[in-house]
Amino acid sequence: MLSTRPVAAENSAHQYLPETIGASESRSPNQQLLPITAKVNSQDHLEIGGCDVTTLIERFGSPLYILDEETLRTACRQYRDAFSRYYPGESQVVYASKAWSCLAVCAIANSEGLGIDVVSGGELHTAVGAGVRPDKIYFHGNNKSRAELNLAIETGCIIVVDNWLELHTLAEITQTASFMPVQIMLRLTPGIECHTHEYIRTGHLDSKFGFDPDGVDEVFNFVSKQSFISCIGIHAHIGSQIFELQPHQDLAKVLVQWLVKAGEYKLPVTELNVGGGLGIRYTESDDPPSIESWAKVICEAIAGECQAQQLPLPKLLCEPGRSLIGTACITAYTVGNQKVIPGIRTYLAVDGGMSDNPRPITYQSLYRAAIANRMGSPMTETVTVAGKHCESGDILIKNAQLPPAEPGDVLVVMSTGAYNYSMASNYNRLPRPAAVLVREGEANVILQRETYQDLLRQDRLPERLIGFAK
Numbered sequence: 001m002l003s004t005r006p007v008a009a010e011n012s013a014h015q016y017l018p019e020t021i022g023a024s025e026s027r028s029p030n031q032q033l034l035p036i037t038a039k040v041n042s043q044d045h046l047e048i049g050g051c052d053v054t055t056l057i058e059r060f061g062s063p064l065y066i067l068d069e070e071t072l073r074t075a076c077r078q079y080r081d082a083f084s085r086y087y088p089g090e091s092q093v094v095y096a097s098k099a100w101s102c103l104a105v106c107a108i109a110n111s112e113g114l115g116i117d118v119v120s121g122g123e124l125h126t127a128v129g130a131g132v133r134p135d136k137i138y139f140h141g142n143n144k145s146r147a148e149l150n151l152a153i154e155t156g157c158i159i160v161v162d163n164w165l166e167l168h169t170l171a172e173i174t175q176t177a178s179f180m181p182v183q184i185m186l187r188l189t190p191g192i193e194c195h196t197h198e199y200i201r202t203g204h205l206d207s208k209f210g211f212d213p214d215g216v217d218e219v220f221n222f223v224s225k226q227s228f229i230s231c232i233g234i235h236a237h238i239g240s241q242i243f244e245l246q247p248h249q250d251l252a253k254v255l256v257q258w259l260v261k262a263g264e265y266k267l268p269v270t271e272l273n274v275g276g277g278l279g280i281r282y283t284e285s286d287d288p289p290s291i292e293s294w295a296k297v298i299c300e301a302i303a304g305e306c307q308a309q310q311l312p313l314p315k316l317l318c319e320p321g322r323s324l325i326g327t328a329c330i331t332a333y334t335v336g337n338q339k340v341i342p343g344i345r346t347y348l349a350v351d352g353g354m355s356d357n358p359r360p361i362t363y364q365s366l367y368r369a370a371i372a373n374r375m376g377s378p379m380t381e382t383v384t385v386a387g388k389h390c391e392s393g394d395i396l397i398k399n400a401q402l403p404p405a406e407p408g409d410v411l412v413v414m415s416t417g418a419y420n421y422s423m424a425s426n427y428n429r430l431p432r433p434a435a436v437l438v439r440e441g442e443a444n445v446i447l448q449r450e451t452y453q454d455l456l457r458q459d460r461l462p463e464r465l466i467g468f469a470k
């Protein structure tokens with residue numbers, strides 16, 4: 001009989017289970033490799049949210065994003081509870097929907113009381129479509145178009161102004177039409193370095209985001225003279241996939257200094273937004289702080305700085321993306337061809353790749369995988385998991401430890417909730433996979449699998465080209 005606990009967890013994929021890594025109650029989801037509901041059932045199959053992953057593939061096709069509702073909700077609650085526990089003033093957690101923007105995810109975050117951060121007209125449209133109240137939507141972006149600014153004003157969301165062009169455009173739009181004052185926050189570059197991939201660092205001075213801190217007086221002065229612009233807050237974000245807590249403490253200090261300065265210009269600033277950035281576990285060697293410890297450090301730092309400056313406590317906002325949804329999802333693929341190059345390497349190909357997960361080729365990100373239908377088998381093979389794209393760099397995992405796999409096996413890649421679907425493409429005209437939301441044994445499609453018709457939906461064939469190929 002197969003048991004749910006293997007004899008040697010360290011040599012099988014059982015080592016990735018929450019029960020092996022640590023009890024789900026005592027760890028936050030961002031410290032897990034698999035969703036917190038992950039289990040191995042009596043058939044030796046991986047189960048997420050009470051659903052057998054191999055059955056999900058049979059039902060919904062392959063590849064498939066499998067999103068666990070409980071993990072996502074738990075992360076939302078841990079953020080919300082920690083901010084209420086450690087911050088004596090008002091607080092608001094905002095989901096950075098760039099991590100995964102779709103109706104269902106926005107609706108879940110919204111139902112947990114989170115606001116939504118959007119960075120484009122498209123993400124705004126999605127948040128509104130999910131029923132999010134406009135005053136809980138924060139519109140970011142370093143190059144919002146005039147049309148996007150107009151849409152933001154019409155919608156009534158808060159605009160996080162990034163630069164002078166945007167500020168001048170807003171001043172012009174609001175002066176020529178008699179609006180209620182538009183509520184804005186100002187994004188400033190804090191000049192804080194942190195250790196993460198250069199592409200996902202944003203707080204250092206050489207960044208395309210935010211106003212240069214040397215020009216803060218000029219910005220505050222300009223804003224204070226606009227009768228239709230009301231600056232309610234200051235925002236900064238230092239980067240993503242960060243494990244250190246110190247940069248966030250440093251950020252608190254800088255933000256409170258700006259708050260003091262805003263007061264000198266009589267700006268009605270009552271909100272500080274510390275951005276997102278908390279990292280997650282992609283491999284067992286990643287050791288991010290818990291959601292609670294991240295929140296505690298930030299809350300105490302902001303409250304402490306305000307106390308030192310004898311300032312009333314501002315409303316405190318944070319906007320995590322990755323740490324809310326990253327480990328709530330796995331991507332399941334079907335194993336296909338294996339190419340064995342003796343003495344060199346074995347390539348194990350799956351039916352997706354860089355189009356559904358562009359992070360390895362973009363940032364050299366590391367991932368862990370398992371064979372969902374052989375969870376207890378010893379991981380005796382070292383193979384390179386390759387995608388199916390016409391590109392040598394289309395490698396999902398180099399030197400993955402896996403049990404021997406056969407065509408038709410279901411391979412899962414872990415921690416794929418953040419910046420996978422949202423960065424997915426149709427490279428090589430692969431239809432984007434479906435996504436299912438799982439919970440207590442039920443699975444609902446939240447994103448339909450694209451079809452070949454979908455791929456041609458935006459194509460137009462000029463009449464003079466019809467029948468041209470002879």
Ligand code: LLP
Binds near residue numbers: 423
């Ligand atoms: N707020 C702002 C203004 C941001 O720019 C970001 C992320 C966040 C919040 C959320 O950060 P998080 O909590 O997710 O670290 N595509 C990259 C990540 C880009 C992050 C962009 N900004 C990746 O796949 O690693």
